Amino acid sequence: MAGNYDPSFAKEVFDNVDSGEEIKMCMQCGICAGSCPLRHEMDYPPRQIFTLIRAGRRDEVMNSKAIKLCTSCYRCKVRCPRGIPVIDVMHGLAHYGIKKGIIPRKGTAAFGGEFWKMIYNIGRIDEKTLPLKYNLLEGLVPGIKSTIEMAPMGIQMFLHHRMKLLPERKIKGIKELRKMLDKAKEMGKGGAN
Amino acid sequence: MKYFLYGGCSLEAGGKNYMVSLEPVCKALGMEFEEIEDWNCCGASISYAGANELSIMTLNARNIAIAESTGGYDIVAPCSSCYIQLVKTNHELKEDAELRNKINVILKEGNLNFKGSLNVRHLMDVLYNDGGIDKIKSTAVRPLKGLKVAGYVGCQTVRPYGEYDSVERPKVHDLLLKAIGADPVPFPKKMQCCGSGIFLTELDRCLGLVKEILDDAIANGAQLISTVCPMCALNLEMYQDKVNAKFGTNFNMPVVYLTQLMAVAFGMDLKKEAALDYCVIPPEGIIKAAIGG
Structure with a gap:
């Protein structure tokens, strides 16, 4: 495998990526790859991602479409014979990539970003406005188009009493929650940036 | 038996039929619920796109800490996403003193403290182990x-x-x-x-x-x-x-x-x-x- 070998990349991951140091335990057995429900959709399954990190292949790892394809089923974590929380490493890598502006799966990154923004703003998730906000990120016209496509489902939910009509209000302790989250961002691995 | 109920965001909206049905069913099995006061979202499965591990853990530690400050019952989560987030945070914070100290520095911003005195359980666990098969059979x-x-x-x-x-x-x-x-x-x-x-x-x-x-x-x-x-x-x-x-x-x-x-x-x-x-x-x-x- 020819390419730019960068020995500092593994250290970068250990020091800055949440749960990144856990990959030191990986023995390349491949159970994580075999257990993933979306393995056939991944350019590199987790096992290969971990090897690429050790080999210093920064570009392949950070641009991999696999690291944002996790459904969070935890099967890899419960099966790993070395006790590696594979899912946490994959989420950590995805988050690190987004922080660095490397976003191979824009939809999931945008949806997750809006999800988090809503938690930060009001403390809870409003199921009816979240998809709308996400759709409108594509721009007004495609946003309206996606919303119309989703409308039949929304109408069905409404007709079957499964839509909360009042807008979700801020939790009482939102100011304190935001202070906590600001602090957690700052104190997290690799700092706020 | 009394429990804290953490319903989460979905059980008030798309999962309303879960909430409507679980309340009378659990009551019939002798369970009583108290809502965690002013609870926040657990972060679910997708928050990692916008936040680090410590922030998502903070969300769950806040909910557990509020519960701890108001009573001594197990926390029941009917939603599996809420359950896994809460149980993971509770478990990791109970095991790891260094992490617990970190989280408590963060929770101090809201005058809260995580002690690690409660258990987090899925509704199915509570139905099976506390309600019990015999009681369910006789109630059916x-x-x-x-x-x-x-x-x-x-x-x-x-x-x-x-x-x-x-x-x-x-x-x-x-x-x-x-x-x-x-x-x-x-x-x-x-x-x-x-x-x-x-x-x-x-x-x-x-x-x-x-x-x-x-x-x-x-x-x-x-x-x-x-x-x-x-x-x-x-x-x-x-x-x-x-x-x-x-x-x-x-x-x-x-x-x-x-x-x-x-x-x-x-x-x-x-x-x-x-x-x-x-x-x-x-x-x-x-x-x-x-x-x-």
Whole structure:
């Protein structure tokens, strides 16, 4: 495998990526790859991602479409014979990539970003406005188009009493929650940036 | 027995039929719930796109700390995403003193403190271990005789620690179904992920996952699917049209919460308590046939 070998990349991951140091335990057995429900959709399954990190292949790892394809089923974590929380490493890598502006799966990154923004703003998730906000990120016209496509489902939910009509209000302790989250961002691995 | 109930965001909206049915069912089994005051979202499966591990842990530590400051009961989470986030945070903070100190520095911003005095449990754990099969059987005055049900466990429901059931071959859901007179069918895909939080953004891929689950339920003769997670219920029920359009299939499989079936078996009102009219694919006909109504 020819390419730019960068020995500092593994250290970068250990020091800055949440749960990144856990990959030191990986023995390349491949159970994580075999257990993933979306393995056939991944350019590199987790096992290969971990090897690429050790080999210093920064570009392949950070641009991999696999690291944002996790459904969070935890099967890899419960099966790993070395006790590696594979899912946490994959989420950590995805988050690190987004922080660095490397976003191979824009939809999931945008949806997750809006999800988090809503938690930060009001403390809870409003199921009816979240998809709308996400759709409108594509721009007004495609946003309206996606919303119309989703409308039949929304109408069905409404007709079957499964839509909360009042807008979700801020939790009482939102100011304190935001202070906590600001602090957690700052104190997290690799700092706020 | 008294518990804190952490319903989460979905049980007030898309998963309302879960909340409506679980309350009278648990009351009938002698359980009493208290809501965690001013709770916040657990972060679910997708927050990592916007936040680091410590921030997501903070969300859950805040909820647990509020509960700890107001009472000494177990926290019950009916939603599997809420459950896994809460149980993971609780477990990791109890085990790791350094992490606990860090979180407590953060929680101090809101004058809260995580002590680690409570347990977090999934609703299914509480139904099975505290309610108990015998009590459920004796409360089921209107058993769902012969109703063939695919008991869909989902992935996060018993993970990551397998505290009350096997993480690979769970049986509690089926035992609860049997206790109310239903006939749980073999269902190898009972733990295959439904796509969870990336459903909307990876639609084509996740439709394939749902198709495999529905195929398996039907191949094993199920008349309906029982779930214990609002995300599973939503993905399995509401996307059947899209699965049909993509794969040329003809699915029209009702998806209900286990607690809805229990409410029916407990002799409760099919609408007011079992909330059957909340289901988009109507299960009433099949269920009425089973109870002879």
